[in-house]
Amino acid sequence: MGRASTTGGRHRPRLGNRLVRVAAAGVAVVALAACADVPAAPGAATIGTTGGGSQGAAQGDPGLPQRLAAAVGGDGAYAHLRQFEKLADANDGNRAVGTPGYDAAVDHVVGTLRASGFEVSTPSFEVRTFSAGDARLTVAGAPVTTEVLGFSPATPPGGLTAPLSLRPRTPQDPTPGCDAADYTGMPAGAIAVVERGTCEFGQKSRLAGAAGAAAVIVVNTEDAALPATLGDTPGVVPTAAVTKTAGAALRDGQQASLVLDTTIRQQTSRNVIAETTTGDPGRVVVAGAHLDSVPEGAGINDNGSGSAALLEIAQKLGGSPPVGQKVRFAWWGAEEIGLVGSTKYVEGLSEADRARIALYLNFDMVGSPNPGYLVYDGDNSDGLGGEAGPPGSDTAERVLTEALVGAGVNGPEGTAFDGRSDYGPFIEAGIPAGGLFTGAEEQKTPEQAQKWGGTAGQSYDPCYHTACDRLTNIDRTALDRNVTAMASAIGRFAVDLTGVPQR
Structure with missing residues (x-):
């Protein structure tokens, strides 16, 4: 999923129980291409066409959602996942932004879409990329396990040595390190030690640097890795993180050495955009997933799963289906380093083009091995600590919940709009949004395990952002259910935007 966090808060997908019974579709299934490891060939069957043309159909076929849901399947998505893993393995083991592995994944998606009758573009954008090598912290002569935060500056060659300065000095500060006053009296050139908290990590690093700190150590609030980034914050200093236990052993004034x-680098990357030739160009339904992985691995669940599921649906829908609204498919680049591809795309749209987007649907991690069945809480009615989406987001939540139930899921739950995936820039632009998610580092509750299966007390995806996120990390049942639900919801909104207000 999504990017490393820029803030100190934790992501908590939790209960927002909505169970809505719907009838499962039962219609003839369209055959996949003969070879499971390659995209469907030109001319392969889709769910039906209108004959093309830029004006499209005046009205969508109400039977489309059921036919599309019946046509797609987890096997088709899994074939694309195999290809994504092969491409990563052939290119240093990942599909991270700015790498040959990512470019190869773009080529696979583009080729598959063109073979399915889509006109495809790959708009480029500029992006800052980050890589890290050695990260070492020594305190009072003893090594302390540490990790570098994304977009941290490097220390000088050979590292830096300075006394630790625990900030702030007031116990139980609810916003540690978030205010300039927290660094008052800190010795110049010290290494500031600050607990993870509510504000952005970049803000802590910038404030510490402005007060004269040579570096910052962030203490996590748990004994776990801290996948975090400073983002594009100016004025930051070298910044690393340690676990809660390691941080508790640090003392004010101890001599420490830090090497980061x-x-x-500044690089150019690409999104992939494909749109149906049919449907009303004045009301566009956009469905997206990020195509990049983290550098640590092949990223097969995060987010090969969402990308592969979306590609399977696009293949089966075809380039000129009987839709009422245009359907635009998007595969975003550089999501893992700050939602860059989707943000640049939305920022590059004119006001008129933004207004033409009726709805955005986001699919990030839909095959977690210990899966949750989570739907973004469009109206924040579940009180999960996120924000409400623009009007129409509640309809997206309801339709996606119904679609999961129709795919055989017992009691889908809500998950917060917390800004960690590509719906973020769309919401900021006033575009209603929704999406599905099977969970990342948070743990499955006993209640969830009872109704969904899996293991309580274990994270939804133990391989999140690690090298073991491979094909063996995919739950085939979760993938199949989510592909079906995604197709049902995309099909519904392609022919019927009831509940999504015109802007």
Whole structure:
């Protein structure tokens, strides 16, 4: 999923129980291409066409959602996942932004879409990329396990040595390190030690640097890795993180040495955009998933799963289906380093083009091995700590919940709009949004395990952002259910936007 966090808060997908019974579709299934490891060939069957043309059908076929849901399947998505893993393995083991593996994944998606009758574009954008090598912290002569935060500057060659300064000095500060006053009296050139908290990590690093700190150590609030980034914050200093237990052993004034070997580059990357030739160009339904992985691995669940599921649906829908609204498919680049591809795309749209987007649907991690069945809480009625989406987001939540139930899921739950995936820039632009998610680092509750299966007390995806996120990390049942639900919801909104107000 999504990017490393820029803030100190934790992601908590939790209960927002909505169970809505719907009848499962039962219609003839369209055959896949003969070879499971390659995209459907030109001319392969889709769910039906109108004959093309830029004006499209005046009204969508109400039977489309059921036919599309019946046509797609987890096997088709899994074939694309195999290809994504092969491409990663052939290119240093990942599909991270700015790498040959990512470019190869773009080529696979583009070729598959063109073979399915789509006109495809790959708009480019500029992005800062980050890589890290050595990360070492020594305190009072003893090594302390540490990790570098994304987009941290490097320390000087050979590292830096300075006393630790625990900030702020007031116990139980609810916003540690978030205010300039927290760094008052800190010795110049010290290494500031601050607990994870509510504000952005970049803000902590910038404030510490402005007060004269040579570096910052962030103490996590749990004994776990801290996948975090400083983002595009100016004025930051070298910043690393330690676990809660390691942080508790640090003392004010201890002599410490820190080595961070990092590289920040400016590069060009690409999104992939494909749109049906049919449907009303004045009301567009956009469905998206991020195509990049983290550098640590092949990213087969995060987010090969969402990308592969979306590609399977696009293949079966075809380029000129009987839709009422145009359907635009998007595969975003550079999501893992700050939602860059989707943000640049939305920022590049004119006001008129933004207004033409009726709805955005986001699919990020839909095959977690210990899966949750989570729907973004469009109106924040579940009180999960996120924000409400623009009007129409509640309809997206309801339709997606119904679609999961129709695919055989017992009691889908809500998950917060917390800004960690590509719906973020669309919501910021006032575009209603929704989406599905099977969970990342948070743990499955006993109640969830009872109704969904799996293991309580274990994270939804133990391989999140690690090298073991491979094909063996995919739950085939979750993938199949989510592909079906995604197709049902995309099909519904392609022919019927009831509940989504015109802007």
